[in-house]
Amino acid sequence: MSVAVVGAGVAGTAAAIGLAQLGVPVTVFETVADPQPIGAGLLLQPTGQQVLAHLGLLDGALAHGARLDRLHGDTASGRTVLHLRYSRFAPEAYGLGLQRGVLMGLLWQRLRALGVPWHCGATVTGWTDTPEGVRLHGEGGADLGRFEAVLLADGSFSRLRSQLVAGHGRVRADPFPWGALWTVLPAPTGFPAIELRQRFRGARQMLGLMPVGRAWGSDAGSAPGINLFWSLPLAEMPDLDRLDLAAWKRPLVELLPWVSPLLDGLTDAHQLRPARYADVRLHPTHRGAVLAIGDAAHGMSPQLGQGANMALIDAQVLAQTRRAHPQAPWPELLARFAQARRAHLRYYGQASRWLTPMFQSHQRLLPALRDALMGPVGQLPWFHGQNVATLSGMKTGWLWGRLDLSNNPWSPP
Numbered sequence: 001m002s003v004a005v006v007g008a009g010v011a012g013t014a015a016a017i018g019l020a021q022l023g024v025p026v027t028v029f030e031t032v033a034d035p036q037p038i039g040a041g042l043l044l045q046p047t048g049q050q051v052l053a054h055l056g057l058l059d060g061a062l063a064h065g066a067r068l069d070r071l072h073g074d075t076a077s078g079r080t081v082l083h084l085r086y087s088r089f090a091p092e093a094y095g096l097g098l099q100r101g102v103l104m105g106l107l108w109q110r111l112r113a114l115g116v117p118w119h120c121g122a123t124v125t126g127w128t129d130t131p132e133g134v135r136l137h138g139e140g141g142a143d144l145g146r147f148e149a150v151l152l153a154d155g156s157f158s159r160l161r162s163q164l165v166a167g168h169g170r171v172r173a174d175p176f177p178w179g180a181l182w183t184v185l186p187a188p189t190g191f192p193a194i195e196l197r198q199r200f201r202g203a204r205q206m207l208g209l210m211p212v213g214r215a216w217g218s219d220a221g222s223a224p225g226i227n228l229f230w231s232l233p234l235a236e237m238p239d240l241d242r243l244d245l246a247a248w249k250r251p252l253v254e255l256l257p258w259v260s261p262l263l264d265g266l267t268d269a270h271q272l273r274p275a276r277y278a279d280v281r282l283h284p285t286h287r288g289a290v291l292a293i294g295d296a297a298h299g300m301s302p303q304l305g306q307g308a309n310m311a312l313i314d315a316q317v318l319a320q321t322r323r324a325h326p327q328a329p330w331p332e333l334l335a336r337f338a339q340a341r342r343a344h345l346r347y348y349g350q351a352s353r354w355l356t357p358m359f360q361s362h363q364r365l366l367p368a369l370r371d372a373l374m375g376p377v378g379q380l381p382w383f384h385g386q387n388v389a390t391l392s393g394m395k396t397g398w399l400w401g402r403l404d405l406s407n408n409p410w411s412p413p
């Protein structure tokens, strides 16, 4: 019997690869009939980079992405709010701006090379626990087979996780009242060489720019892209069919005038993509031989740039757990996994809930305090170190605790 993975996003694909590379038979189910390597720009943190390095996929990511040494955020009046240098965490540390399609392209390529059965256009609707294993159900009551274990990696808006906690746990998946419009635009000639750049006006306006390198499948010499992120309340999400693009660009240019030449590359409203996200709290994340991973278990706002990294870490820790206990039954393995992930996920969930309203909300006091305090306090060495460790994805507690990903579960025995 094999392990079923529901969802071929970052979490599901990485977990499937991680288990398959240990010799565990895996089958993947993905609802989208023809998944494409596309999506928003991602900031791959030192954590996610380390997982990719263990999988031998980091070189491919580096060949496409853009190396980022710092994050700078300021207000319209020029006051520094965030100035974080990765080297403060470790001299060789950096962030990697990447198009999500590149990450998916690399992961799917490996999944195919491993010969993992992958059913696209297959929507999982639920499961039944039987003494012989977990029976998966598809649309129209279709029987998708019996499995030793099931990993739910069906994303932030999972429709399956409620079955996991029915009667003995709880799920909260609050959609954030704010989302974003994003797009990847070609960097114009002569455009300033930027790192990860954010500009704020209160918590009401936020413009983010991040170099993300070139697209999956593009030539090595093709123009690098810049991911543009414009925060807005979901209630104000425009109808793209009727969007007046010139009027839409105006507040962005007022906030950050030198963004104007980049916006010249935005000629059709449908280049913009809406994004919404949810703050997911799921307890417990496993039951018997079924486990939720990735955004389905711990979705958060993209403010800290951690979600895809978390999904990669889930894959590594699951493989580590399996490698350390190859004979353990799946319910025991999944419980060990959940225990191993607890502190890290708790910290980032709390930090995300605490920080997001400072950057995306109608509040006035919080962003005023942010503007007054975060810049100067953040430059004090101890706080700067903590902030950079948080951004790097390495913290497992507010005061101490660091994630250790050095143990490569896929190294030869």
Ligand SMILES: Cc1cc2nc3c(=O)[nH]c(=O)nc-3n(C[C@H](O)[C@H](O)[C@H](O)COP(=O)(O)OP(=O)(O)OC[C@H]3O[C@@H](n4cnc5c(N)ncnc54)[C@H](O)[C@@H]3O)c2cc1C
Pocket: 006, 007, 008, 009, 010, 011, 012, 029, 030, 031, 032, 040, 041, 042, 043, 044, 122, 123, 124, 125, 153, 154, 155, 156, 158, 159, 160, 180, 182, 275, 276, 277, 293, 294, 295, 296, 302, 304, 305, 306, 307, 308, 309, 310, 311
């Ligand atoms: C605008 C934006 C910016 C972001 N920036 C960053 C960043 O800088 N850094 C970072 O680390 N993260 C970032 N994230 C978060 C990151 O994209 C997510 O955390 C990550 O993609 C989650 O992966 P996942 O596999 O858990 O979920 P998903 O990518 O949502 O994948 C879920 C998959 O499950 C499939 N599926 C759903 N239901 C079913 C079903 N019933 N049956 C079968 N298949 C199903 C879906 O089609 C999908 O393919 C950002 C997110 C957004 C929206």
